[in-house]
Amino acid sequence: MNILLIGSGGREHALAKKLSQSPNVKLCAAPGNPGILQFAHHAHIDITEHEELLDFCEEASIDLVVVGPEAPLAAGLADDLRAKNFAVFGPSRDAARLESSKAFAKDFMLRHGIPTAQYRVFNEHQHHEAREYVASHPLPVVIKADGLAAGKGVTVAETHRHALEALDAAFDGKFGTAGRSIVVEEFMDGEEASLFAICDGENFLTLASAQDHKRIGDGDTGENTGGMGAYAPAPIVTTEILREAEERIIAPTLRGMKAEGHPFVGCLYVGLMIDTSGNARVVEFNARFGDPETQAVLNVLDGDLARLLHSAAIGNLDRSTVQSVASGVSCCVVLAASGYPGEVRRGDEITGIEDAEKTSNGAVSVFHAGTMLHDDVDGTQSLRTHGGRVLGVTAKGTTLEDAIEQSYKAIKHIHFRGKTYRTDIGQKGMKKG
Ligand SMILES: Nc1ncnc2c1ncn2[C@@H]1O[C@H](COP(=O)(O)OP(=O)(O)OP(=O)(O)O)[C@@H](O)[C@H]1O
Numbered sequence: 001m002n003i004l005l006i007g008s009g010g011r012e013h014a015l016a017k018k019l020s021q022s023p024n025v026k027l028c029a030a031p032g033n034p035g036i037l038q039f040a041h042h043a044h045i046d047i048t049e050h051e052e053l054l055d056f057c058e059e060a061s062i063d064l065v066v067v068g069p070e071a072p073l074a075a076g077l078a079d080d081l082r083a084k085n086f087a088v089f090g091p092s093r094d095a096a097r098l099e100s101s102k103a104f105a106k107d108f109m110l111r112h113g114i115p116t117a118q119y120r121v122f123n124e125h126q127h128h129e130a131r132e133y134v135a136s137h138p139l140p141v142v143i144k145a146d147g148l149a150a151g152k153g154v155t156v157a158e159t160h161r162h163a164l165e166a167l168d169a170a171f172d173g174k175f176g177t178a179g180r181s182i183v184v185e186e187f188m189d190g191e192e193a194s195l196f197a198i199c200d201g202e203n204f205l206t207l208a209s210a211q212d213h214k215r216i217g218d219g220d221t222g223e224n225t226g227g228m229g230a231y232a233p234a235p236i237v238t239t240e241i242l243r244e245a246e247e248r249i250i251a252p253t254l255r256g257m258k259a260e261g262h263p264f265v266g267c268l269y270v271g272l273m274i275d276t277s278g279n280a281r282v283v284e285f286n287a288r289f290g291d292p293e294t295q296a297v298l299n300v301l302d303g304d305l306a307r308l309l310h311s312a313a314i315g316n317l318d319r320s321t322v323q324s325v326a327s328g329v330s331c332c333v334v335l336a337a338s339g340y341p342g343e344v345r346r347g348d349e350i351t352g353i354e355d356a357e358k359t360s361n362g363a364v365s366v367f368h369a370g371t372m373l374h375d376d377v378d379g380t381q382s383l384r385t386h387g388g389r390v391l392g393v394t395a396k397g398t399t400l401e402d403a404i405e406q407s408y409k410a411i412k413h414i415h416f417r418g419k420t421y422r423t424d425i426g427q428k429g430m431k432k433g
């Protein structure tokens with residue numbers, strides 16, 4: 001099976017590694033990164049140029065395209081590929097609105113009785129009305145830009161002043177067109193967890209549950225980031241909560257999308273808020289795998305990922321490709337560059353990845369996120385930092401404690417200037433376990 005993988009982050013490195021373990025797979029990647037390209041041939045194409053990408057798929061006889069990030073989906077890449085009869089794991093532009101428009105997702109959930117926070121949507125012509133609504137809304141209140149804002153479009157405001165500032169900033173263009181409409185939402189109390197459902201438009205298979213760690217600092221303090229680590233499975237998602245989420249959230253979402261003419265094919269990411277009585281409501285949908293949860297979730301998947309994703313892409317989900325979604329427990333600790341999530345310096349040399357993987361006897365995989373190969377003067381190449389989140393050090397163990405210990409042991413082998421990470425990834429799960 002010839003597969004083209006789109007993307008260049010840690011999520012895609014984890015996908016590349018798992019896909020390459022499937023029998024008879026030949027993998028290409030664009031844009032890729034130094035970690036992904038250990039498993040994949042580099043497809044020298046501009047992924048924003050759909051014609052160029054289609055030509056490549058034709059020439060390389062691609063059997064399956066796996067789209068990692070959200071931007072190409074929102075740009076209609078899956079539609080263009082399907083129009084030429086290529087099998088794509090990733091939703092159409094319309095189906096991807098579950099992620100690319102929070103107003104669409106909220107209205108959709110309301111239409112289909114899917115549990116989520118109360119909300120109201122305002123457009124830019126309703127600025128005054130929105131201000132009045134926010135000013136009298138109970139606190140905390142959540143203000144969300146409608147569109148894709150690279151994880152920066154949400155404010156959980158503790159004061160009305162802060163909420164109004166967030167509202168004004170969105171309408172003043174802080175998030176460009178993504179902030180033309182905004183969602184004002186009721187605050188939900190509880191603990192968050194993520195579910196990934198592999199969907200063929202009608203049927204689905206839910207992978208291991210996971211918990212992300214969004215804040216930069218230990219104990220969930222400081223600024224929001226793209227995610228500083230994850231572990232899977234997450235004990236907060238009990239068998240009962242999982243079944244409820246499948247019955248009351250995932251299944252009706254797939255039914256609703258199909259009935260509305262936009263069947264969802266791809267990974268439906270369900271962000272859950274679970275309250276103390278075990279009731280789960282939707283915080284958000286994403287239309288793709290999460291990063292860094294994927295690094296942990298795929299690490300405990302025992303199965304043939306290439307055949308699973310292909311079967312979903314052709315509308316005929318084959319659950320027999322998976323033996324277990326949770327064989328073991330996995331923990332992924334993100335190593336970031338100093339300054340992250342603000343401006344970071346790039347170009348610092350990274351050493352010790354091989355050591356970290358070797359000394360663990362195969363329990364540890366180090367996934368590249370923001371790295372690049374630098375041509376040194378002596379004709380060799382060195383690995384350098386090239387982004388905020390640099391690496392995802394991911395270990396698999398028999399218990400969560402074991403997985404956490406292995407990841408942190410491995411981290412000690414890896415060096416680059418300014419290496420920054422949280423020391424408490426997975427501790428939330430230890431308290432539950
Ligand atoms: N109604 C709510 N109640 C409580 N917390 C919320 C609510 N909505 C959002 N949050 C918090 O804000 C975070 C970001 O919100 P959301 O997931 O909608 O945004 P996003 O930018 O699409 O995130 P991502 O980058 O993960 O896709 C959530 O993970 C959650 O911690």
Ligand SMILES: [Mg+2]
Pocket residue numbers: 099284285286
């Ligand atoms: Mg989102």
